[in-house]
Amino acid sequence: MSMPPSAPQSRRAADSVAGSIAPAPVSEGDAPRIQKPRRAAPADAVRPTRAEVNLAHLRHNLRALERSLGAGPSAANATKIWGVLKADAYGHGAPAVARTLERAGIPGLCVALLEEAVELRDAGIHLPILVMGGYYGSRLDGLEEILAHDLLPVVYDAGQIERIASFARAEGHAPIGVHVKVDTGMGRLGASPAELDAVLDALTSHPEVRLEGLMTHFACADSDVAATDAQLRAFRAIEHRAEKRGLVPRVRHAANSAAMLRLPEARFDLVRPGIALFGVSPFDAATHEAAAVPELKPVMRVLTAIVALRSIPTGGRIGYGHTWQADRPSLIATVPMGYADGLSRLLSNRGHVLVRGRRAPIAGTVSMDMTMVDVTDIPGAKLGDEIVILGPQEGPLGKDAIGAAEIAAHTGSIPWEVLTSISRRVPRFYREP
Numbered sequence: 001m002s003m004p005p006s007a008p009q010s011r012r013a014a015d016s017v018a019g020s021i022a023p024a025p026v027s028e029g030d031a032p033r034i035q036k037p038r039r040a041a042p043a044d045a046v047r048p049t050r051a052e053v054n055l056a057h058l059r060h061n062l063r064a065l066e067r068s069l070g071a072g073p074s075a076a077n078a079t080k081i082w083g084v085l086k087a088d089a090y091g092h093g094a095p096a097v098a099r100t101l102e103r104a105g106i107p108g109l110c111v112a113l114l115e116e117a118v119e120l121r122d123a124g125i126h127l128p129i130l131v132m133g134g135y136y137g138s139r140l141d142g143l144e145e146i147l148a149h150d151l152l153p154v155v156y157d158a159g160q161i162e163r164i165a166s167f168a169r170a171e172g173h174a175p176i177g178v179h180v181k182v183d184t185g186m187g188r189l190g191a192s193p194a195e196l197d198a199v200l201d202a203l204t205s206h207p208e209v210r211l212e213g214l215m216t217h218f219a220c221a222d223s224d225v226a227a228t229d230a231q232l233r234a235f236r237a238i239e240h241r242a243e244k245r246g247l248v249p250r251v252r253h254a255a256n257s258a259a260m261l262r263l264p265e266a267r268f269d270l271v272r273p274g275i276a277l278f279g280v281s282p283f284d285a286a287t288h289e290a291a292a293v294p295e296l297k298p299v300m301r302v303l304t305a306i307v308a309l310r311s312i313p314t315g316g317r318i319g320y321g322h323t324w325q326a327d328r329p330s331l332i333a334t335v336p337m338g339y340a341d342g343l344s345r346l347l348s349n350r351g352h353v354l355v356r357g358r359r360a361p362i363a364g365t366v367s368m369d370m371t372m373v374d375v376t377d378i379p380g381a382k383l384g385d386e387i388v389i390l391g392p393q394e395g396p397l398g399k400d401a402i403g404a405a406e407i408a409a410h411t412g413s414i415p416w417e418v419l420t421s422i423s424r425r426v427p428r429f430y431r432e433p
């Protein structure tokens with residue numbers, strides 16, 4: 001289990017302002033200094049644009065996923081959930097999400113980057129953290145950070161194992177646990193079946209490195225069961241080859257949200273859901289039905305408000321390029337959120353927002369900081385009215401919701417990109433209802 005990092009807490013507290021992230025501690029000597037981007041802090045927010053992160057929904061989703069696995073803090077032998085919090089926890093703010101999951105009893109976390117793992121340690125997270133990206137710098141100075149922060153590195157070639165071994169020898173360090181990633185068909189990262197022998201040789205000849213985990217990643221878990229089955233067979237064959245060499249990983253893992261929900265045989269010892277924890281289905285509507293996904297609650301809502309209103313006569317045009325023209329006397333609302341906040345410019349003249357509980361179309365070109373909305377069919381629309389960009393709204397005119405999948409359908413994207421695009425300029429407000 002992880003030890004708390006030796007963090008100088010008082011200095012950290014002095015450096016941080018509410019809701020923002022303190023700069024990395026200055027390391028001794030010439031160790032690398034990992035810079036962390038700053039987030040907009042709720043305390044600094046003047047404009048009404050914000051992302052509301054519902055931590056109770058996050059806990060609900062964790063419990064729902066645990067139940068679907070027969071897991072949970074009390075189930076000893078069930079598959080464990082290691083939540084994937086890369087990309088600032090899919091835009092929800094990694095420190096707050098990690099703290100909530102840690103308190104809720106999640107046994108481990110995964111991130112893509114070393115910087116993301118260090119940010120979580122600096123936030124006081126003690127859980128095991130797997131750094132999935134497998135990149136530790138050309139001089140391997142990242143390895144020092146891995147050890148200093150008690151993180152679990154992912155490795156995929158013999159050279160990495162040899163360098164970790166010499167590092168451990170030079171430092172007189174106890175054996176360093178690694179997760180070996182194998183490529184079973186994703187074609188992105190991991191040892192190929194052809195490279196496997198070299199990796200296994202490196203592990204057997206370097207007792208300084210311990211095979212803690214064996215992992216792979218699916219290319220088509222949300223879409224193509226046959227391709228995923230082929231990857232599963234390849235993974236089992238690799239596991240078998242390792243076993244024959246006396247190399248038995250403590251844990252094996254492969255499943256993202258889609259695989260854990262749809263393919264029980266892909267669950268192994270732990271699963272790595274990301275999107276499902278945030279309450280968004282990894283499937284399209286038809287597959288979602290068939291997969292019997294437990295009820296998930298979207299964790300993020302994105303809100304803003306009407307800051308200007310104008311009447312446009314028939315024939316009048318608005319916005320950059322004058323791409324929208326009134327075909328009737330129209331009422332146009334301006335909202336202070338644009339593409340620099342993560343409201344895609346591809347939503348120009350296509351997407352919708354919610355006002356007073358009813359859908360209203362985006363009118364004209366989304367600009368960097370502002371967007372116009374046609375509220376002609378929203379009786380009573382006035383300055384200050386709440387505008388929902390993402391999530392549910394209830395108002396005098398009804399009740400509706402805009403999901404990440406709907407936005408993604410307009411922009412030719414996927415819900416993952418919609419969530420991670422909400423930029424750091426949008427302050428996150430955490431809710432505990």
Ligand SMILES: *Cc1c(COP(=O)(O)O)cnc(C)c1O
Nearest residue numbers: 084132217256257272273274275
């Ligand atoms: C992002 C990622 C996951 C989580 O994927 P979701 O589809 O969001 O559940 C799991 N494993 C790896 C290696 C990833 O990169």
